[in-house]
Structures are given as C-alpha cells and as structure tokens.
Amino acid sequence: MSKxxxxxxxxxxxxxxxxxxxxxxxxxxxxxxxxxxxITILGTNGAGKSTLFNAIGGNLPITSGNVLLxxxxxxxxxxxxxxxxxxxxxxxxxxxxxPRMTVAENLLLxxxxxxxxxxxxxxxxxxxxxxxxxxxQLHNNLxxxxxxxxxxxxxxxxxxxxxxxxxxxxxxxxxxxxxxxxLDPNTSQELMNLTNQTVSNQHLTCLMITHHxxxxxxxxxxxxxxxxxxxxxxxxxxxxxxxxxxxLYQFFDPQQ
Ligand SMILES: Nc1ncnc2c1ncn2[C@@H]1O[C@H](COP(=O)(O)OP(=O)(O)OP(=O)(O)O)[C@@H](O)[C@H]1O
Numbered sequence: 112m113s114k115x116x117x118x119x120x121x122x123x124x125x126x127x128x129x130x131x132x133x134x135x136x137x138x139x140x141x142x143x144x145x146x147x148x149x150i151t152i153l154g155t156n157g158a159g160k161s162t163l164f165n166a167i168g169g170n171l172p173i174t175s176g177n178v179l180l181x182x183x184x185x186x187x188x189x190x191x192x193x194x195x196x197x198x199x200x201x202x203x204x205x206x207x208x209x210p211r212m213t214v215a216e217n218l219l220l221x222x223x224x225x226x227x228x229x230x231x232x233x234x235x236x237x238x239x240x241x242x243x244x245x246x247x248q249l250h251n252n253l254x255x256x257x258x259x260x261x262x263x264x265x266x267x268x269x270x271x272x273x274x275x276x277x278x279x280x281x282x283x284x285x286x287x288x289x290x291x292x293x294l295d296p297n298t299s300q301e302l303m304n305l306t307n308q309t310v311s312n313q314h315l316t317c318l319m320i321t322h323h324x325x326x327x328x329x330x331x332x333x334x335x336x337x338x339x340x341x342x343x344x345x346x347x348x349x350x351x352x353x354x355x356x357x358x359l360y361q362f363f364d365p366q367q
Contacts, residue, residue, distance in 0.1 A: 114182075115143040116316055117284055122166055122176035124340070136162050137173065138340035144284070144318070149310050151327040152320045154337035155363065160320045163337065164286050167318070169193045180283065194224060198277035199286040200270075202293055207273025210262030214253065214272055217261055218242050221276035245275055249301050267298035274302060278309050285310070287319040291326075303330070324359050336362050 124137040136159050144150065154160050165171035166178065169190040178186045180196060200207055208217050219235055239257065246254040253268045261269055270290065277285060287306065291299040307330055310317045321327050327334055334351050336344040344362055346354055 113145055115179075116146045116181060117144040117167070118142065118177075118179040119166070120177040120179065122178065123174045124162060124166060124171065125174040135174075136340045137166060140166075140176070140340070140342060142335075142342065142345075144316060146316055147314050148316050148318075148333055149331035150318045150333045150335055151331045152318060152335050152337060153322070153324070153327050153359070153362075158337040159340040160337055161288060162340070164199065164288055164318070164320065167284065168197060168199055168286060196283040197286065198282040198284075199288060200273050200277050200290040202289040204266040204269035204273065204293060207276060208261040208269055211260055213258050213260055214246065214264070215239060215242050215257040217272060217276055218245075218279060221279050224280055245279070246271070248305055251298065251301070267294050267302070270294060270298075271302060271305070274306065274309075278313065278315065281313055281315065283316065285315050285317040287317065289320050289322065292322065306330075324356055328354060328356060328359065 119140050119142040122137050122140040123135055125133045125135050127133055138159075140163065152160055152163070162171065166173050169178075169185075169188060169192075173186065176186075177184055185193065209220065212220070215235055215238070219238060222238070242257055243254050246257065249271050251265070251268050251271060253264070253271055256264065256268065261272060264272065270293070274290065290306075291302050294302060303326060306317075306319075309315065317331075319326075319331065332351060333345070333347045334354065335342055335346075
C-alpha cells in the first residue's frame with residue numbers, strides 16, 4: 112500500500128458557544144488520505160464538514176493534533192502557503208474568482224499560484240489557445256467569454272471557472288465544498304462529470320463534501336460520514352463500490 116499523502120492525527124477543534132462549556136467540533140479526527148483517493152464526505156448540518164476543510168486548508172487553527180503533508184508537519188503553515196499545494200472550491204460561485212479580472216486573467220493568475228504574480232499581456236496571449244481548450248469542456252459558452260470580467264458571468268460559468276482555476280496547476284489536495292450545490296440540475300451534472308474526469312485523468316487526491324447521496328455513492332473510491340465532529344464511517348474499495356442508498360440512509364437514521 113502507498114504512503115499517505117495527507118494525514119490528520121488526533122485533530123481536535125474546541126469552541127465555546129456563547130461562552131458556555133467547551134464543545135469539540137472536530138473530535139479526535141484521525142485520517143490517512145492516500146494519493147489518488149477521491150473521498151466523498153457526508154454528514155448532517157453542523158456535523159463538522161466545513162470545519163474539517165478549514166482544518167485541512169489552514170483557515171482555522173486547530174486546538175490540538177497535527178496535520179501532515181507527505182510526512183511533513185504543516186499544522187502551523189498559513190493558508191497562503193498551503194495554497195501552493197492545496198486548492199479549494201466553495202459552494203458560492205462568487206468566492207473563487209476576482210470579479211473585475213477577465214476569465215483569461217483569472218486562469219493565468221491561478222497558473223502562477225505560488226510564484227511571482229506579475230500578469231504580463233504577452234503571457235496571456237501565449238496561453239489563450241490553452242484557455243480556449245479547457246473552457247470548451249462544458250457547453251456553457253465560457254470559452255467565448257475569455258475576455259469578459261468574471262463578475263459578468265452566470266453562476267454556472269463562474270463555478271466552472273473556479274473549478275478550472277483550482278485544477279489548472281495540479282494541486283496535491285483538492286477540496287470541493289458542495290461546489291455544485293448552487294447550480295441548476297443540468298449545470299450541476301455537467302460540472303460533476305468534469306470533476307470526475309479531471310480527478311481521474313490527473314490522478315488528483317480529492318475530498319468532496321456533498322449533500323447528494325447519489326453523488327456520494329456514484330463518485331469516488333471512498334466515502335466518509337461525519338457526525339458530531341467524528342469520523343463515524345469510512346468506507347473504501349469494494350465496500351464503497353457495493354454500498355447502496357438504503358445502507359446510506361441507515362447511517363442517518365436516528366434510531367441506529
Ligand atoms: N468558529 C466557530 N466557532 C464556534 N462554533 C463553530 C465555529 N465554526 C463552526 N462552528 C460550529 O461547529 C459545528 C460544525 O460546523 P460546520 O460548518 O463544520 O458544519 P457542516 O457539517 O459543514 O454543516 P453544513 O452542512 O450546515 O454546512 C456547527 O455547530 C457550527 O455552528
């Protein structure tokens with residue numbers, strides 16, 4: 112078996128809601144993520160899914176435990192530094208892109224992530240055929256809007272762009288935080304297909320939060336259910352492939 116690319120070791124995040132008694136919103140999480148894992152993450156509202164992503168992305172300092180990338184302890188590494196190896200796509204299409212910059216400029220910016228970010232017009236010109244090609248993967252006309260400021264795009268176009276920006280420079284870890292939830296059913300399906308293709312073709316390591324049981328079953332090699340800040344189920348390989356929707360429903364049955 113290969114070595115984990117990413118590890119959470121006994122990660123705890125404690126909060127004090129309204130100054131009351133402590134509450135662990137991440138409660139001793141241990142997780143080994145392997146290269147090429149595509150993990151779908153389910154959990155009821157408030158289970159800790161976004162908090163888990165914030166701990167991985169460095170957006171939230173954890174109370175105790177360690178976060179490791181390729182055996183290196185990155186627990187104290189800033190969000191900015193983590194963007195060199197980690198990309199995240201949020202539910203809100205407005206969050207991923209710079210609204211006054213054009214589609215092409217945003218893509219160039221994403222390609223230069225972690226480098227000296229000087230946008231030169233000749234770089235932009237050189238990359239245009241590539242941007243045309245990657246934006247043509249969906250039938251939403253994004254490829255004809257390369258010189259349009261992203262603030263003028265539809266939500267679906269903008270979310271496609273956020274996804275392309277997150278994957279244009281292969282990240283070591285890709286975090287998808289309900290990235291299709293704000294889209295209409297067809298657009299959502301198209302972006303999910305592109306996601307699956309990209310993860311598979313680029314051999315990305317990806318974690319995807321979703322509330323769609325069908326998507327959680329259909330995609331990925333591994334499924335995690337979070338509950339009260341703990342990993343309640345971690346189903347992999349053949350068990351994941353054979354998992355049924357009825358079994359999944361049982362995980363959320365309060366009688367269980
Ligand atoms: N910074 C914080 N301070 C206090 N409580 C927090 C903080 N961040 C999250 N929480 C609480 O921790 C719990 C988990 O929140 P989180 O947003 O991770 O849940 P989630 O599983 O992503 O939910 P949803 O499906 O609704 O997005 C919630 O009860 C939330 O109110």
